[in-house]
Amino acid sequence: MTSTAPDGLAVVGLDKRFGDLVALRDMTFTVRPGEIFGFVGSNGAGKSTTMRIILGVLAADAGAVTVGGRAVDADARRRIGYMPEERGLYPKMKVGEQLVYLARLHGLTKTQAQERTAYWTDRLGIEGRIDDNVSDLSLGNQQRVQLAAALVFDPDVLVLDEPFSGLDPVAVDVMSDVLVEKSRQGVPVIFSSHQLDLVQRLCDTVGIIAKGEMRALGTVDELRRSGGVRLEVDAPAAATGWADALPGVDAAEYGPTTVLSVADGYDDQQILTAALASGPVHRFTAVTPELTELFREVVTAS
């Protein structure tokens, strides 16, 4: 598929202060066409501020945002599908009318707007609610409408602030499928979330921020590997210290299961042979840390 935003979305060196509070410092990352970027960080880390600056809702003190290699102006901003954290629907307007209205604001003809509204309400499972006022919908269904509002004009870029919060598991699946579908069409997708299992499953690249700064950035695999591999060995007859002198073993904790922190290029056969030398080995497992573990490490270190 060809992309509508050939160089994707680039955020370069954003600084933002609110009075004495430094909300962002040199925030920099790129979301390429077809990539899903997960933006994670503790409460107050600066995710929403970054997204608001991308959308021009807030002005940065320094830095730039580009889409397709060009500084984002009002026209380019109109081509970004945005789901703000504070949500932004008209509560007393009917779902269908609202989506058609938003699509028309983005330049679609009446027929196109109706067609896209029908498509997205159907795809997101809210086709039965188009004649209801938004305020009569459950929060989860309002969120589906909010996603439809971000998608109804076929945006070049998707920027979604905590789109998964408060959704039931079926709605999470629907939302996930739609994000993957849009990214496969070449759209750069960025979303923030505190659900790190979802981020690990869906995202190509992840940025972990703390106190307004990017602390870790890379593919999910890169980030998980950077946390170091652990070997868990159940060798009940092995004496304490059995692995201390083995090459590639950086640290060892002995107990019913021996847990070894190993360096890149460690020799698993040599370690297994050493464990077997003392008796039976019931389990020998290499564990790569989950994103959640790395997140805790990065955030608590700052």
Ligand SMILES: Nc1ncnc2c1ncn2[C@@H]1O[C@H](COP(=O)(O)OP(=O)(O)OP(=O)(O)O)[C@@H](O)[C@H]1O
């Ligand atoms: N308009 C504002 N005026 C003053 N301070 C603000 C304003 N907007 C955000 N902040 C502060 O900037 C920091 C970053 O907030 P931001 O909302 O970007 O964090 P976040 O990572 O999105 O957090 P959360 O996960 O809780 O949504 C916080 O300390 C917040 O209190």
